[in-house]
Structure formats: structure tokens, C-alpha cells
Amino acid sequence: NAVACATDIQRRMRERNADVQEESRIEFRIGINVGDIIFDDNDIYGDGVNVAARIESIARPGGIAISGAVRDHLG
Numbered sequence: 001n002a003v004a005c006a007t008d009i010q011r012r013m014r015e016r017n018a019d020v021q022e023e024s025r026i027e028f029r030i031g032i033n034v035g036d037i038i039f040d041d042n043d044i045y046g047d048g049v050n051v052a053a054r055i056e057s058i059a060r061p062g063g064i065a066i067s068g069a070v071r072d073h074l075g
Contacts, residue, residue, distance in 0.1 A: 003074065006030045006064045014062065031056025033067040 009028065017025040033055065035048030051067055059065035066074075 002032045003064070003066065003070065006032060010062055010064060027061035029056050029059040029061060030064045031059060031066075032064065032070050034069040034073055 010030065013026060013028060017027070031052040031054070033048055033052040035046065035051060037044050037046040037048040055065040055067055
């Protein structure tokens, strides 16, 4: 699932960054949402993508932010 994948990505990036000088570290912010998306050629859009993009910005570097819909889905 997306949360497990994001957790694995962040864990692996922390491991990678452990041996890298601070100015060369890479840190991702990940936002996860559940919602409708539309695939169109090489693009995706829709509320599912838009909300994920917005909540990604509130995650701290190296962190994961999930929407309420994802939280409810996880139980």
C-alpha cells in the first residue's frame, strides 16, 4: 500500500543520507491521499492528486503526511 511504500522510501533515504555530507543529502516530503484521479497520456490529475500535492507541503523533510481519508481507510 502507499503508506508502507512511503515509509520504506523514507527509511531507505535516511539510511542513504547517513553517510552523506549534509549539503549533499536528499530529503523527500511525501503526501498521500485517497481519491479519484484521471490518467491522460503522460499526466495525472484530479482531486486525489491535488489534495496529495497540498498535504505534501505540510510534511517535514523526510516525512509523510496523510489525508483524513487515508487515515480513515487505514482504520
